Amino acid sequence: MSLLARPIAELARGLRSRDFSSVELLESALAEVAREDGELGAFLRTTAGPALVQAQRADRLLSDDPASASPLLGIPVAYKDVLCTKGVETTAGSRILEGFIPPFSATAVERMEAAGAVSLGKLNCDEFAMGSSNENSAFQATRNPWAADRVPGGSSGGSAVAVAARLVSATLGTDTGGSIRLPASFCGVVGVKPSYGRVSRYGLIAFASSLDQIGPLTKTVEDAALVMQVIAGVDPRDSTSSPAPSGDLLGALKSGVAGLRVGIPKEYLAMAIEAGVRGVFDQSATLLAAAGAQLVDVSLPSTEYALAAYYVIAPAEVSSNLARMDGVRFGPGFGTAANLMEAYERARHIGFGPEVRRRIALGTYVLSSGYYDAYYLRAQKVRTLVAKDFERVFKEVDCVISPTAPTTAFRMGERVADPLAMYATDLLTLPANLAGVSGISVPAGFADGLPVGLQVLGPYMGEATCFRVAAAVEEMAQVWQIRPGTKGVPEAAG
Amino acid sequence: MTSIWEPVIGLEVHAQLLTASKMFCGCRAQYLGIPPNSNTCPVCLGLPGTLPVINQVAVELTIRTALALNCEIPEFSKFDRKNYFYPDLPKGYQISQFDLPLSINGCLEFEVEGRVVRAGITRVHLEEDAGTLHHAGEIHNSAFSLVDLNRAGVPLMEIVGEPDLRHPAEAPAYLAALRQTLIYLGVNDGNMEEGSLRCDANISLRRRGTSTLGAKVEVKNMNSFRSIQRALEFELARQTELLEQDQPVAQETRGWSDLEQVTVSQRSKEEAQEYRYFPEPDLPPLVISRAYVEELRAALPELPRAARRRLQERYQLTADQARLIAETAADAAYFEAVVAAGAVPHAAANWQVQNLQALCNAAHVPVSGCRVLPGSLAELVTLVVTEQVSGAVAKEVLAEIFESGARPAEVVASKGLGQVSDTDRLATFIEEALAGNQKAAADYQSGNDRALGSLVGAVMALSKGTANPKLVSQLLRDRLPRS
Numbered sequence: 001m002s003l004l005a006r007p008i009a010e011l012a013r014g015l016r017s018r019d020f021s022s023v024e025l026l027e028s029a030l031a032e033v034a035r036e037d038g039e040l041g042a043f044l045r046t047t048a049g050p051a052l053v054q055a056q057r058a059d060r061l062l063s064d065d066p067a068s069a070s071p072l073l074g075i076p077v078a079y080k081d082v083l084c085t086k087g088v089e090t091t092a093g094s095r096i097l098e099g100f101i102p103p104f105s106a107t108a109v110e111r112m113e114a115a116g117a118v119s120l121g122k123l124n125c126d127e128f129a130m131g132s133s134n135e136n137s138a139f140q141a142t143r144n145p146w147a148a149d150r151v152p153g154g155s156s157g158g159s160a161v162a163v164a165a166r167l168v169s170a171t172l173g174t175d176t177g178g179s180i181r182l183p184a185s186f187c188g189v190v191g192v193k194p195s196y197g198r199v200s201r202y203g204l205i206a207f208a209s210s211l212d213q214i215g216p217l218t219k220t221v222e223d224a225a226l227v228m229q230v231i232a233g234v235d236p237r238d239s240t241s242s243p244a245p246s247g248d249l250l251g252a253l254k255s256g257v258a259g260l261r262v263g264i265p266k267e268y269l270a271m272a273i274e275a276g277v278r279g280v281f282d283q284s285a286t287l288l289a290a291a292g293a294q295l296v297d298v299s300l301p302s303t304e305y306a307l308a309a310y311y312v313i314a315p316a317e318v319s320s321n322l323a324r325m326d327g328v329r330f331g332p333g334f335g336t337a338a339n340l341m342e343a344y345e346r347a348r349h350i351g352f353g354p355e356v357r358r359r360i361a362l363g364t365y366v367l368s369s370g371y372y373d374a375y376y377l378r379a380q381k382v383r384t385l386v387a388k389d390f391e392r393v394f395k396e397v398d399c400v401i402s403p404t405a406p407t408t409a410f411r412m413g414e415r416v417a418d419p420l421a422m423y424a425t426d427l428l429t430l431p432a433n434l435a436g437v438s439g440i441s442v443p444a445g446f447a448d449g450l451p452v453g454l455q456v457l458g459p460y461m462g463e464a465t466c467f468r469v470a471a472a473v474e475e476m477a478q479v480w481q482i483r484p485g486t487k488g489v490p491e492a493a494g
Numbered sequence: 495m496t497s498i499w500e501p502v503i504g505l506e507v508h509a510q511l512l513t514a515s516k517m518f519c520g521c522r523a524q525y526l527g528i529p530p531n532s533n534t535c536p537v538c539l540g541l542p543g544t545l546p547v548i549n550q551v552a553v554e555l556t557i558r559t560a561l562a563l564n565c566e567i568p569e570f571s572k573f574d575r576k577n578y579f580y581p582d583l584p585k586g587y588q589i590s591q592f593d594l595p596l597s598i599n600g601c602l603e604f605e606v607e608g609r610v611v612r613a614g615i616t617r618v619h620l621e622e623d624a625g626t627l628h629h630a631g632e633i634h635n636s637a638f639s640l641v642d643l644n645r646a647g648v649p650l651m652e653i654v655g656e657p658d659l660r661h662p663a664e665a666p667a668y669l670a671a672l673r674q675t676l677i678y679l680g681v682n683d684g685n686m687e688e689g690s691l692r693c694d695a696n697i698s699l700r701r702r703g704t705s706t707l708g709a710k711v712e713v714k715n716m717n718s719f720r721s722i723q724r725a726l727e728f729e730l731a732r733q734t735e736l737l738e739q740d741q742p743v744a745q746e747t748r749g750w751s752d753l754e755q756v757t758v759s760q761r762s763k764e765e766a767q768e769y770r771y772f773p774e775p776d777l778p779p780l781v782i783s784r785a786y787v788e789e790l791r792a793a794l795p796e797l798p799r800a801a802r803r804r805l806q807e808r809y810q811l812t813a814d815q816a817r818l819i820a821e822t823a824a825d826a827a828y829f830e831a832v833v834a835a836g837a838v839p840h841a842a843a844n845w846q847v848q849n850l851q852a853l854c855n856a857a858h859v860p861v862s863g864c865r866v867l868p869g870s871l872a873e874l875v876t877l878v879v880t881e882q883v884s885g886a887v888a889k890e891v892l893a894e895i896f897e898s899g900a901r902p903a904e905v906v907a908s909k910g911l912g913q914v915s916d917t918d919r920l921a922t923f924i925e926e927a928l929a930g931n932q933k934a935a936a937d938y939q940s941g942n943d944r945a946l947g948s949l950v951g952a953v954m955a956l957s958k959g960t961a962n963p964k965l966v967s968q969l970l971r972d973r974l975p976r977s
Contacts, residue, residue, distance in 0.1 A: 083543075084541075084542070084543040090542075090543075092542070097542065100542065102536070102541065102542075102543065103536060103541075104536050104541075104543075104544075106543060201545065202543070202544070202545050203543040203544075204543055205542040205543045206542075206543070206776075208775075209775035209776050210775035236547065237545060237547060238545050239545065239546070239547055239548065239776065239777050239778055240545075240775075240776065240777075240778060316772060317775060319577070319770070320575050320577050320586070320587050320770070320772070322586075323577060323579065323585065323586020323587055324540045324542065324584060324585045324586045325542070325586075326579060326581075326586060328581055328641070329539075329584075330542075340579075340580075340581070344579055364770065367577070367770035367771075367772055368768055368770060369768060369770075372770075372772075376772060
């Protein structure tokens with residue numbers, strides 16, 4: 001069995017006891033990528049050369065001072081391609097950024113590198129992180145390792161697949177309306193959507209600036225905590241990053257859930273949720289109650305308007321954020337054009353895919369004078385109501401739980417022609433982005449052989465509670481060790 | 495005859511702030527005279543993934559300006575995105591301020607033709623400058639354009655004036671007063687030629703005595719005080735002619751052509767840009783505490799009007815002297831240093847604004863930065879007032895110390911330029927002068943007073959300007975008694 005099947009803490013111990021070196025770990029990971037990724041398509045590009053340099057450096061540091069080194073030192077990781085990596089092409093899954101080599105790295109990437117993590121490369125995603133299935137990548141399909149004809153979820157599909165298939169130990173993704181939690185649920189891994197401002201967005205190619213957050217995807221909740229400890233914290237280069245202390249995430253893992261008040265939002269469960277997914281959720285709730293949590297029915301009444309508000313605010317920001325992709329400085333450009341307007345039109349028509357163009361058009365419309373009040377301003381009011389719902393509920397309970405997604409991974413092509421059905425995939429996840437609160441998706445079981453995630457949402461800057469509940473679910477569900485391709489995947493957990 | 499059409503004019507002024515760094519990144523705000531695109535970083539290049547960070551000094555300078563213009567400073571302000579495509583705008587939007595600017599409701603008082611005019615200031619807000627384009631040939635037929643982003647992101651303050659001006663001549667006067675205030679505050683260098691201070695104008699006409707405004711025309715591309723007045727005069731005439739012929743004035747943007755001395759239509763109302771303003775999500779709102787505002791208000795320097803009034807009263811200057819001396823805060827400080835060094839104020843003022851200023855203008859240096867130190871000018875002025883040197887000699891000495899930076903007394907001593915009041919020596923010059931000007935002497939004696947002047951001039955010339963002219967005059971009268 002691959003070394004990469006082990007959690008990070010175990011690998012860290014192995015590195016320190018010289019059971020294997022970082023270079024050996026990297027070689028093992030590269031071998032897995034070579035064997036599996038032709039089929040899976042998680043990586044857009046691998047960076048074996050720089051990775052080897054990083055691994056050799058990690059080995060030197062491990063022999064010099066093994067005690068004080070970060071647990072991530074020498075651990076194989078990879079980054080979603082919306083995160084800028086100095087000297088390494090970064091495309092955000094879009095033709096319009098083909099050939100863009102950033103002269104700087106995202107703060108989160110810098111912090112991972114400073115901790116000694118060894119990056120194998122850049123991971124596929126929906127174009128500019130817009131999508132729920134990874135089918136909007138301009139470059140390649142990424143397959144769900146549990147069923148090759150199914151989507152991995154999106155937009156951080158490559159990030160979820162690389163961890164689920166045990167190609168690397170951890171990846172960074174981004175979550176704007178569920179783009180970490182959804183693929184985590186579909187692929188059976190842990191995915192964290194930190195509170196807005198918890199992780200610096202500097203170097204994250206913006207989709208919707210007021211909603212985007214970078215977070216880890218890992219095999220275990222503890223692994224996610226180890227990565228969060230490295231990437232979280234205020235950054236002078238991102239004025240929206242928060243100095244709020246992260247809390248003791250590792251300590252929270254062992255706290256148990258006895259006495260914890262866990263809310264179940266009735267509006268979330270009233271949605272059209274697949275029976276198998278509902279079954280796993282009910283079982284998780286039962287297990288939490290048995291472990292001493294107090295289950296409380298709560299109400300988030302603004303939920304029904306959240307999707308509409310999201311699809312006004314996010315495209316509005318998209319229409320502005322993507323304006324810099326004008327064909328002048330990056331991408332395939334526009335060839336020749338008769339005038340400036342034609343140059344812009346050609347560059348952006350060649351460079352952007354249909355979903356990105358749809359959202360730019362939508363966002364341009366809702367910000368236009370005469371429509372601004374009816375759409376953008378009203379959507380912002382809904383956003384405030386959604387945030388107030390959470391504020392009120394978090395006075396009654398410590399966290400809320402729900403399925404991460406209404407379904408398991410759907411088939412490739414199934415929703416491509418129906419944007420609204422695709423958008424509905426994010427119904428349970430996007431309210432947390434509107435409100436800026438913390439969230440996590442943790443593998444809780446299986447339905448028809450496909451993974452099902454449980455979503456735990458905590459207060460703004462309340463990640464510790466999310467990790468506490470997720471760790472308990474992980475321990476009780478006992479599913480994280482089950483990996484794709486394993487014989488005898490149970491119909492449901494337990 | 496007064497026209498029945500009255501112009502209603504308001505100015506929009508853009509002023510680059512004298513900060514060390516750009517508005518949202520660490521690049522230098524000074525961008526002139528360096529290779530294209532060398533003063534840039536990922537942030538001001540608008541590379542994907544980058545984020546802006548507010549330059550707090552720019553916020554401070556804007557609030558200082560707003561306070562000097564009697565504005566209110568709301569407690570809550572924010573940045574917005576102004577979206578439009580243009581190659582000099584790397585992000586595809588300009589970070590500016592839309593509905594909640596840093597300041598509102600101010601006013602500026604200025605003088606024009608002896609009248610004091612008070613014009614409202616709608617708002618002073620903060621934004622970022624764009625880059626610059628270099629076209630191959632004319633913009634409409636160039637094969638390509640080159641983009642230079644050295645200027646992109648330089649802090650830019652926009653000062654929007656109320657449409658309170660009623661004559662084209664008021665526009666340059668308003669702008670001059672505003673420019674002087676900005677220079678006093680040290681927030682802008684006032685250089686219109688290089689574009690660190692830029693001005694657009696709005697002008698519409700209405701029937702005198704009514705309040706219904708005609709269509710508003712925005713005029714751009716004016717880069718001097720003169721061109722602003724000329725452009726507005728042209729618009730006033732153009733719009734008047736249309737209205738006289740019962741033709742409509744189109745609401746549009748027009749550009750001033752300095753070459754042709756006309757305005758040309760650039761963009762009609764229908765083609766007006768849709769900027770799709772919305773709050774900048776990458777920046778938190780600005781919360782301006784009252785204590786901070788009061789701290790800045792207390793630290794405001796003396797402003798031009800106050801400086802003029804104080805100089806005039808304290809040193810008994812004429813209004814013109816006070817105006818000229820208070821042209822800049824540095825000039826005023828120079829004058830006060832000259833007086834403090836012992837010069838008689840009135841004489842010091844004349845020597846500064848007439849003689850020294852002329853030398854400085856010719857050499858393109860400010861008075862405060864020239865080689866004549868205040869102590870030297872004071873010494874020179876005192877030499878003249880105490881009649882140790884003549885005015886003519888003093889001018890020569892000034893020209894010399896302007897070049898060398900030497901002390902006036904040294905120059906006077908080393909060149910023997912001290913004023914001659916010794917009657918024996920003067921008598922020698924006088925005899926020589928009379929010998930060569932016998933007709934003038936006779937004229938004087940027969941009653942022509944003006945002839946005495948030419949005799950004094952002859953003595954001054956013979957003495958190379960060192961003779962004491964008052965004494966020469968007296969001695970000549972004594973020497974040529976009238977019967």
